[in-house]
Amino acid sequence: MTISAERPTDVVASISAPPPSAASSWTQRPGWLSQHLGTAIVGAVLGYVLGHWFGNFVSSSYPYIANSGQNAIADALGLSVGVLGWLLGIGALNYPLAKMIGREGGEEPAVEGWSKYFRYSLDHKTVGMQYIVGVLLFMFTGGLLAMAIRTELLNPTTHVFSPDTYIKIVSEHGTIMMMMATSIIVGPLGNYLVPLMIGARRMAFPRIEAFSFWIFVAGYMVIFSALPFGGFPTGWTGYAPLQTQAGPGMVSYLLGFAVIGLGMMAAGFNIAVTIINYRAPGMTWSRLPIFVWSILATAALLTLATPVLFAGGLFGLLDKTIQTSFYVTEHGGSSYLWQNLFWFFGHPEVYIMALPGFGIVGEIMPVFTRKPLFAYKVAAAGMIGVALLSFFVWQHHLFQSGINPDMRPLFMLTTELISIPTGFIFLVGMGTLYKAKIRYEVPMLFCMALFFNFLIGGVTGVFLSDVPVNVTVHGGFFVLSHFHYTIMGGLLFAFMAGLYFWLPKMTGRMMNSRIGKWHFWTMFIFFNLTFFPMFVIGLLGQPRRVFTYASNLQGLNDFSSVSAFLLGISFLIFFANLMWSMFISPVKAPANPWDSLGLEWQTANPVPPYNFERIPVIMTDPYRYSEPGAPAFADMGDGLTQSSSTTSSDQA
Amino acid sequence: MAAENSKGEVNDLRRMTMIWVVLSVVADLLFWFLVGPHVPPGRMTETAVNNQRTFNVLLVIALPVLIGVWVYLGYAATMWSAKREGVAESVGGEGARTNRKVQVWWIALTSVIVIFLAGYGTFAVIAEHGSGGGEGPNPVWSPSGATQAETAALSGSSSWTPGHVLVVQVIGQQWKFTYRYPSFGGFESDKLVLPVNTEIAFNVTSLDVIHSFWAYQLSVKADANPQLNNVAYTETKHTGNFTVRCSELCGLWHGSMYNFGKVVSSTDFMNWASTTQSANAANTANLPPFAWTYVPDANGASGGWYPDGTVTPYSTVETYGSKTPAS
Numbered sequence: 001m002t003i004s005a006e007r008p009t010d011v012v013a014s015i016s017a018p019p020p021s022a023a024s025s026w027t028q029r030p031g032w033l034s035q036h037l038g039t040a041i042v043g044a045v046l047g048y049v050l051g052h053w054f055g056n057f058v059s060s061s062y063p064y065i066a067n068s069g070q071n072a073i074a075d076a077l078g079l080s081v082g083v084l085g086w087l088l089g090i091g092a093l094n095y096p097l098a099k100m101i102g103r104e105g106g107e108e109p110a111v112e113g114w115s116k117y118f119r120y121s122l123d124h125k126t127v128g129m130q131y132i133v134g135v136l137l138f139m140f141t142g143g144l145l146a147m148a149i150r151t152e153l154l155n156p157t158t159h160v161f162s163p164d165t166y167i168k169i170v171s172e173h174g175t176i177m178m179m180m181a182t183s184i185i186v187g188p189l190g191n192y193l194v195p196l197m198i199g200a201r202r203m204a205f206p207r208i209e210a211f212s213f214w215i216f217v218a219g220y221m222v223i224f225s226a227l228p229f230g231g232f233p234t235g236w237t238g239y240a241p242l243q244t245q246a247g248p249g250m251v252s253y254l255l256g257f258a259v260i261g262l263g264m265m266a267a268g269f270n271i272a273v274t275i276i277n278y279r280a281p282g283m284t285w286s287r288l289p290i291f292v293w294s295i296l297a298t299a300a301l302l303t304l305a306t307p308v309l310f311a312g313g314l315f316g317l318l319d320k321t322i323q324t325s326f327y328v329t330e331h332g333g334s335s336y337l338w339q340n341l342f343w344f345f346g347h348p349e350v351y352i353m354a355l356p357g358f359g360i361v362g363e364i365m366p367v368f369t370r371k372p373l374f375a376y377k378v379a380a381a382g383m384i385g386v387a388l389l390s391f392f393v394w395q396h397h398l399f400q401s402g403i404n405p406d407m408r409p410l411f412m413l414t415t416e417l418i419s420i421p422t423g424f425i426f427l428v429g430m431g432t433l434y435k436a437k438i439r440y441e442v443p444m445l446f447c448m449a450l451f452f453n454f455l456i457g458g459v460t461g462v463f464l465s466d467v468p469v470n471v472t473v474h475g476g477f478f479v480l481s482h483f484h485y486t487i488m489g490g491l492l493f494a495f496m497a498g499l500y501f502w503l504p505k506m507t508g509r510m511m512n513s514r515i516g517k518w519h520f521w522t523m524f525i526f527f528n529l530t531f532f533p534m535f536v537i538g539l540l541g542q543p544r545r546v547f548t549y550a551s552n553l554q555g556l557n558d559f560s561s562v563s564a565f566l567l568g569i570s571f572l573i574f575f576a577n578l579m580w581s582m583f584i585s586p587v588k589a590p591a592n593p594w595d596s597l598g599l600e601w602q603t604a605n606p607v608p609p610y611n612f613e614r615i616p617v618i619m620t621d622p623y624r625y626s627e628p629g630a631p632a633f634a635d636m637g638d639g640l641t642q643s644s645s646t647t648s649s650d651q652a
Numbered sequence: 653m654a655a656e657n658s659k660g661e662v663n664d665l666r667r668m669t670m671i672w673v674v675l676s677v678v679a680d681l682l683f684w685f686l687v688g689p690h691v692p693p694g695r696m697t698e699t700a701v702n703n704q705r706t707f708n709v710l711l712v713i714a715l716p717v718l719i720g721v722w723v724y725l726g727y728a729a730t731m732w733s734a735k736r737e738g739v740a741e742s743v744g745g746e747g748a749r750t751n752r753k754v755q756v757w758w759i760a761l762t763s764v765i766v767i768f769l770a771g772y773g774t775f776a777v778i779a780e781h782g783s784g785g786g787e788g789p790n791p792v793w794s795p796s797g798a799t800q801a802e803t804a805a806l807s808g809s810s811s812w813t814p815g816h817v818l819v820v821q822v823i824g825q826q827w828k829f830t831y832r833y834p835s836f837g838g839f840e841s842d843k844l845v846l847p848v849n850t851e852i853a854f855n856v857t858s859l860d861v862i863h864s865f866w867a868y869q870l871s872v873k874a875d876a877n878p879q880l881n882n883v884a885y886t887e888t889k890h891t892g893n894f895t896v897r898c899s900e901l902c903g904l905w906h907g908s909m910y911n912f913g914k915v916v917s918s919t920d921f922m923n924w925a926s927t928t929q930s931a932n933a934a935n936t937a938n939l940p941p942f943a944w945t946y947v948p949d950a951n952g953a954s955g956g957w958y959p960d961g962t963v964t965p966y967s968t969v970e971t972y973g974s975k976t977p978a979s
C-alpha cells in the first residue's frame with residue numbers, strides 16, 4: 001500500500017469551515033425566556049389539549065364513536081398535535097418556518113454552559129450527550145418494567161399483577177426497549193464520534209440531527225402515554241387484529257412508532273450523508289475507522305427500513321381512527337399485511353441493533369491488544385453483507401403463520417446465510433486477539449463478553465431459522481432468550497464498552513475502573529444466569545408473554561427471576577459509578593487515557609466547538625499499533641505530528 | 653527470533669486444537685447419548701421424533717463451534733494477558749493485519765456449514781410434510797391420503813376408519829381452543845382426543861384474533877388466523893397426554909389459554925368419538941355447518957368493531973353465531 005506522507009497544501013482551507021455566526025434566534029438566546037425543554041413541554045401540553053378538543057369536535061357525533069365510548073380520532077390528534085407543539089416549543093421549526101415565509105434563517109451561535117443540553121442544539125457533541133441521557137431514561141423505564149415481569153413470573157399461579165396489568169407491562173417493556181435499542185449507540189456515540197472520527201467539523205445536517213433527538217424524546221413520551229391511556233395488549237409486535245380490537249393505548253403505540261420512525265429516518269439520513277461527504281482529505285474508504293463503517297451500515301438500514309414501519313404504523317392508525325381496513329380481513333384487508341410490513345422493517349431493525357456493537361468492539365479491541373484490527377476489509381464487508389441480507393429474511397418470523405409454505409426453504413437459506421458475514425466479525429475479533437498482549441481495562445472486558453454472549457445468541461438464531469426446530473422454539477422463551485442474548489448481550493454490552501471508553505473524551509472525566517469492574521462482572525454473570533435458563537424454559541414448553549406456566553418450570557423461572565433482580569442491581573452499580581465518576585468525585589481524564597491512535601483522541605480536550613483547529617489530513621491506515629516507524633494516522637496541521645505509539649509498553 | 657515465533661505459534665495452535673477436539677468430542681458424545689433422547693418435544697409423534705433429531709444434529713454441529721470460540725477466547729484471555737509474566741509484546745505490521753489463508757478457510761468453512769444446514773433443514777421439512785408447522789390453506793407437502801380426507805370432510809361425506817388420515821379442526825378464540833371432528837358429524841368438543849398410529853390433518857382457524865395452536869408433545873405449531881385455514885400434519889406414534897398452549901399473544905387471558913389432549917388407541921378413540929357424537933347431537937345441530945373458516949357476525953368475537961347493522965361481512969364461508977347482524 002502506498003502511503004502519502006506529504007501533507008497536500010490545497011485541501012485544508014475551505015472544507016466545512018465553521019458557518020458564519022449571525023443574529024441570535026430564540027432557540028439559542030440565553031436565559032429562560034428563550035426556547036428550551038420547558039417551552040417544549042408547554043407546547044406539547046397545549047398541543048395535546050388543542051388536538052384532543054379538535055378531534056372530539058369534528059368526530060364525536062359519528063355513531064361508531066358515540067357508541068363505543070372512546071374516540072381514537074381525538075386521541076390520535078391530541079398526541080400528533082402534542083408532538084407538533086413539542087417541536088414548536090423546542091424551536092425545531094423556527095428555521096424551516098422562517099425559510100418558508102422568505103426570511104433568512106439565522107445561524108445561531110451556540111449557548112455556553114450546561115443549559116445548552118436543554119435546548120435545540122446544532123452541535124453534534126451536545127446532541128450526543130443529550131442522547132446519552134435520553135437512552136438511559138428509556139433503559140431505566142424498560143428495565144423497571146422487566147423487573148415487574150420477573151416478579152410476576154416468580155410463581156406459576158399466584159399473581160402479583162392482574163392479567164390486564166401484566167400484559168400491559170410486557171407490551172410496554174418490549175416496545176420501549178426496542179425503540180431505545182435502535183438509538184442506544186447510533187444516538188449517543190454515533191452522533192458524538194462520527195464527525196470526530198472522520199475529521200469533520202460538524203454533521204452534514206445539524207438541524208436534522210437535532211430534530212432526530214427531540215423527536216426521539218417525543219416518541220418516548222408518546223409510547224409511554226399508552227400506560228395512562230390504559231395500555232395495549234399486543235406486545236411490541238402489535239399484531240392485527242388484536243391491534244384493531246385494542247383500546248386507546250394502541251393509538252400511542254402506533255403513533256409512537258411513527259414518531260420514533262421519523263427520528264430514525266432523520267438520524268440515519270444525516271449520518272449516512274455526513275460519512276459519505278464529510279470525510280477529511282485522505283480518509284479513503286479503506287482508512288475509515290471500523291466503527292464508522294458499522295454506523296454507515298446502520299444508517300443505511302435506518303434510512304431504508306424505517307419508512308416501512310412508518311407506513312405500517314400509519315395504516316394501523318387509520319384502521320383505528322377512520323375505520324379503513326388495511327388489516328381487517330373481513331373487509332378486504334389482511335392481518336398478514338401488518339406481519340409482513342412489521343417484520344420487513346423488524347428484521348433489518350434487529351441488525352440496526354447489532355451492527356453498531358460490532359463496530360465498537362472492532363474499534364476498541366486494537367487499542368487494548370496493541371495490534372491492528374485483523375482483516376479490516378473482511379470486517380467492513382461483513383457489515384455490508386449483514387445489512388444487505390437483512391432485507392431478505394423477514395418471513396422467518398412467519399414460519400408457522402400459514403403464509404407461503406413453499407417459501408420456507410428460501411427464507412431458511414437466507415437467514416442461515418447471514419451467519420456467514422456475522423461470522424466475519426468473530427474472525428476479526430479472534431484474529432485481533434491472536435498473540436496480543438491484552439490489557440484488561442473495563443471497556444475490553446465488555447468487548448470480550450460481547451463475543452461470548454453474541455456467540456450464544458447467533459448460534460441459537462440458527463436453531464430458530466431451521467423450520468423443523470422452529471416448530472418447538474417459535475413463540476416461546478427460547479426465542480425470547482435468543483434475542484436478549486443478541487440485543488442485550490451484544491448491543492448493550494457494546495454500549496457499556498463504548499461509554500467506559502469514550503466518556504473520558506466526552507466529559508473529560510474518567511469512569512472509576514474499580515466500580516466499573518464490579519459493574520462488569522455482576523452484569524456479565526447475572527445476564528447469563530438470567531437468560532440462559534430461559535432457553536431451557538422455552539424448550540420445555542413455556543410460551544412468551546404468559547403469566548401462568550407449568551408448575552414444574554417454577555424452579556427455573558425463579559432462578560431466572562432472582563438472577564434478573566441481581567442483574568438489575570448491576571445496573572444500579574453502573575448508575576452509581578456514573579454519578580460518582582462524573583459528579584461526586586470526578587477524576588480528570590488524561591488527553592488520551594487508553595493511548596489510542598484514533599482521530600477522536602487527537603483533537604483538544606474538551607473538544608472545541610468546531611472539533612478541529614484545522615482539518616486533519618489522513619496519512620495512513622487506522623490501527624497501526626505496535627508497528628515501529630509507522631507514520632502517524634493523521635497530520636493535524638498544527639506542525640506537530642501526532643504521537644504514534646508503537647508498542648504496548650510505551651503507555652504509562 | 654523468527655524461528656522462536658513460529659514455534660510458539662505452532663504450540664499455541666496445537667494446544668488449542670487439542671483442547672478443542674477433546675472437549676468437542678466429549679461434549680458431543682455426552683449430549684447425543686445422554687441428553688439427546690430426552691430433548692423436547694419428545695417422541696410421541698413422527699414429527700416430534702424428526703424435529704428432535706434435527707435439533708440434536710444442529711446441536712452436535714453447534715457444540716464444537718461454541719467450544720471452539722470459547723476455547724480460543726479462554727486461551728487468549730489467560731495466556732496472552734498482559735498481567736501474565738513474560739508475555740511477548742504485541743507485534744503489528746502486515747502479518748498481523750491480514751492472513752489470506754486464515755480468511756479464506758474461515759469463510760469457506762462457515763459457508764459449508766451454513767449451506768449444509770439449509771439443505772438438511774429443507775430436506776427435513778419436505779420429507780416430514782411441513783414438520784408439523786402450519787402450511788396454510790394449500791399445503792405443498794401433504795402426506796398421502798390427506799387431500800382426499802380433506803375434500804371428504806368439507807363435503808360432509810367423511811368417515812374415519814383406523815389407518816386413514818383423520819381430519820381435526822382446531823378453532824381458536826379468545827381464550828380457548830375447541831375441536832371439530834368432521835368425520836363424526838362435525839361435533840365440537842373442548843377435548844382433543846386422537847387415535848394412535850394415525851396421520852392427523854389439523855385444520856387450524858380462529859374466530860377473532862391470531863392465536864397459535866401449539867400441541868407441544870406432538871410437535872405441531874400452527875397460527876390460528878381468522879378467516880384462514882392453516883393446515884399442519886403429524887403422525888401419532890405413542891399414546892399419552894399432551895399439552896396445548898396458545899403461543900401467539902392474543903390479549904388479556906393469553907396466559908391461561910391452554911388445555912390438554914390425549915392420544916389413545918384406535919378402539920378407545922372410536923368409542924369416545926361415537927359417544928361424544930351422540931351426546932353432543934343437539935349442540936351440533938345449532939352449529940354452523942362444518943367449514944374451513946367461520947366469520948363472526950356483528951355480535952361475534954371481534955369486539956363489536958363494526959356495530960353498524962348495515963355492514964354484512966361478505967364471505968363465502970360460514971357465519972358463526974347468530975345469522976342476523978345486530979342493529
Ligand SMILES: [Cu+2]
Pocket residue numbers: 824825827862863864898899900901902906909
Ligand atoms: Cu390465543
